[in-house]
Amino acid sequence: MASFQKYSTKQGQLWLFKMDTGINPQTGKRQTTTRRGFKTKKEAQTAAAKLEQELVNGLLINNNNFTYQDIFEEWFTNHSQTIKTSTIATIESKFKSHILPRFGKLKIKDITKAYCQRMINEIATNIASVNDIKIQANQVFKYALKMDLITKNPMEHVSIPKQPNELLSEHSEVDKRNYWTKEEIKHFLELTKNELSYRDYVLFHLLIYTGARKGELLALTWEDIDFEAGSLRLWKTLFYNKGKFIIQTPKTKESKRLISLDPKTLSLLKKWRIRQREANMAIKNTIDNGNIAFTREDGTPIRLAYPNEKLNIVIKKHNLHPITIHGLRHTHASLLFEAGASIKEVQERLGHTDVKMTMNIYTHVTNTLKEQTATKFQRYIEL
Template identity: 25%
Template sequence: MRKRANGEGSVRQRANGRWEGRLSFLDPATGKRRSVSVYGGTAAECRRELKKVRDRIEGGQPVKDAPDTVGAWLARWRASSLAASDRKPTTKSLYDSLSRTHLERAAIGAKRLDRLKPSDVEAMIVALRAKGLSDSTVRQVYTVLRQALDVAVRDGLLASNPVAKVKRPTVARKEATYLSPADVSRLLDAARSMRYYLAVLLMAATGLRRGEVCGLAWSDVDLSKGELRVRHTLSRVDGHLVLTGPKTDRSRRRVPLHAGVVTELKAWRKQQVAERLAAGDQWTDTGVVFCTELGTMVDPRNLLRTVELAAKKAKIEKVGAHTMRHSAAVAWLESGVHIKAAADLLGHSSISITGDLYGHTSDDMARSAVDGLGAALGL
């Protein structure tokens, strides 16, 4: 065995012709002396590998990356770090599902942590796109893997995160689809006989999200002032309806109410009181504005069904989950409402989000703008 300088380890040729490098070091975690071996086809290759080990030790990194598979680590991460995090229940549920479906069961899940390369991550992104997944889903899967492996680095299983060396997948921003005020009015007329008509009207008049409307409590509504506070959102998580706080501070907001909406809400409250009396001891006191005949909370999907049924009845196409919200936003902007005010009403974290989603004008608005400038120029 050929000795190297102090602290550099030793290199020797094995009987099979390959070379082995061996290094002794003090494990800071246990305070005990340990040794590690590396192998190569030549002595020079072994010395290079030993240098990598020394660099890792000096940098406070694990001597070797863990041989666990990516899938096995992700399963442990879901059960520990993800479960213990302060993320919203909806986010935890989403990350759990993305990990199980698109990572642990995929080719990358069978890779060993100590052999995972940035090119493997890039191959995963290509495979996800080939499956026809949306840009946003591909980006979310990337985010889950990166966050899980950040924890592996923290726990000393990896020296560095190979996912961090791959550029985050981009998401092509799409302008929101919306209805004209006339079509919104037609849809509302078609929904008037349906139980959750007022919830749809509230979305159309305030731009609130479905979950925000379903999570709205009477204590959040001030009918005398004509305003409401958005403090909760209702979502379905793992088969259960869960009431949580809004995702961002900007989503916690005050929203003024039109006088016509206030009148409708007063009438709805009287109807709810009557339903409570009729239900007797079967009533569940949730305190929410929109509830079932027995007081229980309403799944946000029911509001979507109401919108879709009304749209079908009114023969209006291209109606989706956020149609009422998008239509309100576009109507505000096209009526001259400042984009900052619209962003505040919508609860967007920045006006750039509002601009990306609604930064367009209708043909009539574009023509009006051009004609107005032409008149100012004396054309």
């Protein structure tokens, strides 16, 4: 309800009203607004009734001086309590690098659809993962909408521009394949066996023969390997944040899995465990690292970037087809399909949450096999 009051000015007697406009979402306290300059009490009453109706309909935004940065900080304070440390670091990085420099100082009520579209277009020219940026930026607008700080979400209908590589022909995908053939894998493993340390050779062998993520293998402890049953338990991952190594559980329940190991892989792991113990005894290493299987010489965990760096060194030195560490995981899945594994088997072994991820790999493998069909026919008929 509004209260009305007459007051004096140089122009004569005027009217004002005061009204409670609800809870300030930032302070949690009630707030009021005062409107002045009405010639009569009836004018003040009419204006008060209109304001009251706008509040009821959500058309008036309480404290419309909030900036995007203000709302981000409030949203993130709550959101960060529901997600993992690694996710917190990722989100903070995206906001610091891409979102807050473009939106932070603007009043959230003044940000338009057109501005959002321009900013997304600009970001898309610099990074490929622009959709992830849009999703995170949109979280703040959705929160503001939920808290009645804005009446419409300006980011809602913003479109993601196509990346240049998405407009290329299908033939370009062949040149950018992020996996190796069986022959390329054999050649790579032979190179790593001869040129890298035994630890690195076993690590790359395990990446290829299990399809595990690098963070999963770098968090591996000897207790996770059952040498009798021939199995490997993947249920945690290594993460580095603010100068500390953190062992945390994976994002999805599907990532927690038990996979089988072949006799050759088990043999390599046994040899590496013996060598690691002998090396620790030689330097009298007393670091308590939780019995991690792959460590640096001083017993501390291996940096997450280390496998990437070693892979790139070998590729460049021997002019191999360039792939990423994730490409080794893709390679494992591809060769499983070629060996006759089912989609379900590959999905479970790799810990894919969505079968679509597995199907994308399956599609390119089946296309490769189809291309070999004509060659098989030719070889048969010309014998």
